[in-house]
């Protein structure tokens with residue numbers, strides 16, 4: 065029953081043969097954080113910080129952001145929170161930021177690229193994260209990276225925020241663990257180059273699928289392209305996991321795919337260390353993980369890579385699930 069699932073959801077998720085898969089929640093509000101704890105999340109795998117900027121008419125101050133992040137930390141206790149820096153543009157508009165009008169917004173000045181154009185907004189957010197990190201177990205997560213220079217530049221800003229706080233004598237968490245999202249095929253292919261600069265890779269399959277299949281997410285004319293179980297996306301996930309592991313670094317999936325029961329055996333089979341999902345999906349996903357065995361999910365993942373379409377992969381995975 066749902067109650068039994070929820071009760072066992074407060075225990076870690078191990079496969080039958082003992083591989084632990086860390087289960088985290090995606091959050092975009094304090095309410096989500098409360099739901100995360102209630103459903104047994106071990107972390108917030110991605111905190112979508114856009115909520116701090118929405119329903120208002122100017123950017124939030126450093127103080128305001130710090131207070132909200134501190135409250136999130138109180139809700140989560142010791143559990144880590146990966147704070148994803150502002151991911152505006154593309155599917156996420158914030159009117160007062162006056163994003164440029166572009167022919168291809170998803171390929172334009174969005175996300176980290178916007179942060180680089182507006183260093184004041186970026187540094188304010190980074191300072192708030194560093195300061196809230198004194199009390200909360202925060203890490204920083206960088207979105208929409210497509211080349212090494214994006215990461216180097218972003219890390220320079222983080223360093224700059226730290227230096228300024230230091231000079232002003234303002235307490236803050238340092239060093240701060242950094243992670244990046246893998247949302248572009250380019251970033252996935254370059255995992256090895258990134259690996260010496262950070263500890264954790266979080267695969268954003270919503271955007272990664274969009275960019276791999278060149279099909280705008282949310283465009284209702286293109287729904288047949290919007291499946292992260294497409295073999296091309298699975299190849300990229302495998303590449304990220306293999307290259308990250310080569311350097312002793314962990315990987316997670318935080319797109320919608322991570323909370324999709326059909327996808328879970330394949331993702332575990334590909335060696336993904338952590339899944340981050342809507343809080344409500346956690347009990348069911350933990351239950352599925354406890355039924356898995358590594359050799360059979362590895363085989364399933366291998367077969368999925370050889371499949372000809374996302375539909376074929378789905379059929380294969382559903383058949384597998386029905387035998388558990």
Ligand code: PEP
Pocket residue numbers: 110112151247267268269270271272318319320
């Ligand atoms: C993703 O792209 O998969 C992701 C988790 O980020 P968002 O959905 O916020 O773009």
Ligand code: MG
Pocket residue numbers: 207247268270271
């Ligand atoms: Mg994304």
